[in-house]
Amino acid sequence: MSLPAWHRAKIVCTLGPATDAASVVERLIRAGMDVARVNMSHGGHADHARRIAQVRKTAHELKQPVAILTDLPGPKFRLGLLAAGARVLVEGAAVTLTAAPHDPAALPVRHPELLAALHPGESVYLADGSVELRVTGSGSDRVDCEIVIGGVVRSGSGINVPEADFGALVPTEDDRRHLAFALTQPVEWIGVSFVQSADDLARVRDCFPAGTHALLMAKIEKRRALAALDSIIDAADGVMVARGDLGVETNLAEIPLVQKRIIAAANARGRPVVTATQMLESMIEHEHPTRAEVTDVANAVLDGSDAVMLSGETAVGRHPVAAVEILSRVLRATEAEHAVRIAAERLQASAAEAGDAVSFVACQLAARVGARAIIAAVHDLAAAAAIARFRPAAPLLMVTGSEPLFRALTLVRGVAPIYPASGIGPQSYVDAARKWLFARRLAAEGEGAVLLFASAPGMTKPDTLQLVRL
DSSP, rough: OOOOOOOOOEEEOOSSSGSSSSSHHHHHHHHHOOEEEETTTSSSSHHHHHHHHHHHHHHHHHHHHOEEEOOOOOOEBBBBBOOEEEEEEOOOOEEEESSSSSSSTTTTTTHHHHHOOOOTTTTEEEETTTTTEEEEEEEEEEEEEEEEEEEEEEEEEEETTTTOOOTTTHHHHHHHHHHHHHHTHHHHHEEEEOSSSSHHHHHHHHSSSSTTOOHHHHEEEEEHHHTTHHHHHHHOOOEEHHHHHHHHOGGGGGGGHHHHEEEEEEHHOOOEEEEESSSSSGGOOOOOOOHHHHHHHHHHHHHTSSSEEEEEEHHHHHHHHHHHHHHHHHHHHHHHHHHHOOOOOOOOHHGGGSSSSSHHHHHHHHHTTTOOOOEESSSSSSHHHHHHTTTOOSSSEOOOOOOOHHHHHSSSSEEEEEEEEEEOHHHHHHHHHHHHHHHHTSOOEEEEEEEEOOTTTTTTSSOEEEEOOO
16 A cells, blocks of 8 residues: 655545535545545534544555544524525615614524624625625614625625624634533544634633543634734644635735735644635635645645634535645645654754753754654653754654544644554654654665653653664
8 A cells, every 4th residue: 555645744634515415524634634624614513523533544555644634614604595596785885784674675693692792883794805894883683784895795695793802702602512412432632723822721621521632723724823823822722724714804905914924923833723715725626726726725824823724625626636735745745845844943042042951952853963853752642842943954753652642643744653563662652753764765774863851750841862773
């Protein structure tokens, strides 16, 4: 059996109807899928459970670790049903948002709490930002607006209000229901949508039963989240640059800079960061991406993303496997050209702030001696991220005895998780790493590697460094 080509940056694929066909999940894993995303905004729990089971079964058969990321819907506001299914809003005219039924002149809103949070002067964006309203007056069950930018809105169109503070709406009741389901699977990552503060993440963690190992990924898609970015990243296990709603809530011209800012902040704190939305959007319909999309993917990697994510491309697209194959090619081409330079720049930039001296020295030593790999035994995500944040050019072979961590580590850039078949101790770690490297022809007999391990039982971080021969 041929092994998937290894790439440092990881690939997240959204599951959906397009991945249900026979052998598609297997082909996605062979093409390079590291994480399977389940979007709880679409479909029922029975469909999600079936898809998760298929990924688990196929990954086990292929002996490839694949994590599951479950994406909670969050407080996504939408219009209700329009009489004709759609309506044209004319610039300069007045329109009313209401939660009251049977008012054909108004735009129905599904969520009364949205109306209560709106104030005069605030902007309201509809239909992915293509239509803009400005609030002129508010009441208990209706909000009057002026149409600033007109256009067509449809039943169920999304509503974005960048300035409004929705308080403690995360997690919603739907989120709690979906979270309870996800934790029964169980999944490795939980994506928390529309995070505005670290408190939102704390409330989600409060829903976890004792002994839960799932990790939280904060989706940055609200303008208010940017003001609290550092505290949100500190409270999260991972971060997603969710460019869909973020693109509506933020000045379009600033999106590239906002992306770079979020990625840099996550890198500095050792949090895995995923760049998402419209990576290869044209491949939903077409067999090949645009040159601009390929460039966007490469730049996301160069910015420091741990992973890039496909949404509709794999969930409902016509060419899900081709999208992953092309993404894998772009990642490997970008890494082949720039991995060593990025590693050198990151080590130099991090020298003054290296919080984990042993991890820093291990990466520095690997670069100086041309080590084929850095091997480490880890007990949690933070220990792996402490090494991965320096972006070494050598593969990071992270050995763990925990199956949930084994899968969760597939999201961290440069990391190849290893679940040892037997044995605990430095020599067993080297043996497992040697097998992985030789199988992929990434090292040869007698070449060197850097080994990190804990010198005493019970230690959670490695404190011993050793050069070994493979």
